Amino acid sequence: MKHVRFKTSRHHTHSRKYDSIFLNQYPLDTIPLWVADMDIEVDERILQGLHSYLNEKILGYNLEDPTYAQSIVDYLRRRHHCDIKPNWIMTTPNVVSSINACLLALTEPDDAVLVIEPVYMPFFKSVESTQRKVIFSSLKLLPSGYVMDFEDMESKIVEHKIKMVLFCSPHNPVGRVWRFEELEQFLSLMKKHNVIVVSDEIHMDFIFEGHKHIPLIGLDDSVIMLMSASKTFNLASAHVSQLIVKDGRTRKKLMSLYHQLGLFHHHELGLRATTIAYSQCDDFIDELCEVIESNVQLVESLLKDSPFTVIPMEGTYLMWIDITKLNLTSCQCQKRLIKEAKVWLHDGSIFGPTGEGYLRMNVATSPEQLIEACQRLLLWVKEQTHESEPLK
Numbered sequence: 001m002k003h004v005r006f007k008t009s010r011h012h013t014h015s016r017k018y019d020s021i022f023l024n025q026y027p028l029d030t031i032p033l034w035v036a037d038m039d040i041e042v043d044e045r046i047l048q049g050l051h052s053y054l055n056e057k058i059l060g061y062n063l064e065d066p067t068y069a070q071s072i073v074d075y076l077r078r079r080h081h082c083d084i085k086p087n088w089i090m091t092t093p094n095v096v097s098s099i100n101a102c103l104l105a106l107t108e109p110d111d112a113v114l115v116i117e118p119v120y121m122p123f124f125k126s127v128e129s130t131q132r133k134v135i136f137s138s139l140k141l142l143p144s145g146y147v148m149d150f151e152d153m154e155s156k157i158v159e160h161k162i163k164m165v166l167f168c169s170p171h172n173p174v175g176r177v178w179r180f181e182e183l184e185q186f187l188s189l190m191k192k193h194n195v196i197v198v199s200d201e202i203h204m205d206f207i208f209e210g211h212k213h214i215p216l217i218g219l220d221d222s223v224i225m226l227m228s229a230s231k232t233f234n235l236a237s238a239h240v241s242q243l244i245v246k247d248g249r250t251r252k253k254l255m256s257l258y259h260q261l262g263l264f265h266h267h268e269l270g271l272r273a274t275t276i277a278y279s280q281c282d283d284f285i286d287e288l289c290e291v292i293e294s295n296v297q298l299v300e301s302l303l304k305d306s307p308f309t310v311i312p313m314e315g316t317y318l319m320w321i322d323i324t325k326l327n328l329t330s331c332q333c334q335k336r337l338i339k340e341a342k343v344w345l346h347d348g349s350i351f352g353p354t355g356e357g358y359l360r361m362n363v364a365t366s367p368e369q370l371i372e373a374c375q376r377l378l379l380w381v382k383e384q385t386h387e388s389e390p391l392k
């Protein structure tokens, strides 16, 4: 491998994923496969850019250099065949703040917001914390995989007078990469009922062979797009993300919200990292996708014929695993796996009502670590079946 380098020795680096093991007093050799950052080093070209920034020896007030917005425009055109203009781009500190800003600036308290679950939990937590009403529409699990339930969505849109929908594409945690026909049907439904569409596409670079990510804003330029280089390039703590909005009036409303909070400047480190990532590192993305897809196949093959049933994936680095055969709740199962198998997965029930019965596994780590984690899971299952007491 030329650009992708694993790093699993991350203890005592202020890593949330690793250092929470000590904080929670979990067994010290617990394998953490929960929070969504990668055990993969930042690309050397980005690191060099950041080193030369630090070598300037001053971290004073900065100006957003035009090469930053242009790198995003060029990247979206080159990699995703999507045309936007530099002035549509607003920089924000992270995607979750962008979600909250959309809710606060474009809806009113008590307005109903549609959330398609199971989904990354801040989607509904943000709606609750901004005093809007969460209306869930659950994805349907067919033998072919998860699909949106358009009938259910439409009846809820009408019944609750939905103002906004928070869309996740590709979808965390079920790993779907939405197809053109699905996106068209989704958009026409939202248009029919004047629902504001906010589309979080932070996972757009993790797309497996045979699938293609289609940015929603490319199909309808009234869509508000949220993105960040933070997932693809492992830059979460660099705190730079983008809100992409064509309509000037909407952009102004969103911008004034950030200005009310005094957030005029953005992290120079994040701006530089993003610019390099989107202008020089396409080969890192290609290599990374191959690594993740091969990790997914590895876990699928190791867990085959076990009570951990892997849901087929089309993208992202987060595997969705059905554990209903274990007769434990997701929460019980997560806790016991940490304590007894020393593998830390995410409890699926936190992703919404239909997440119960599932766990989420982050596979953006080394194959060696995944093999060890799966062996521990399998050994744990074996030990349970040898014990006389049923699993609780």
Ligand SMILES: Cc1ncc(COP(=O)(O)O)c(C=O)c1O
Binding pocket: 036, 093, 094, 095, 096, 097, 120, 168, 172, 200, 202, 203, 228, 230, 236, 241
């Ligand atoms: C769909 C989705 N959106 C947003 C985020 C978080 O983005 P940020 O750290 O920029 O708020 C995540 C992190 O896992 C995610 O999966």
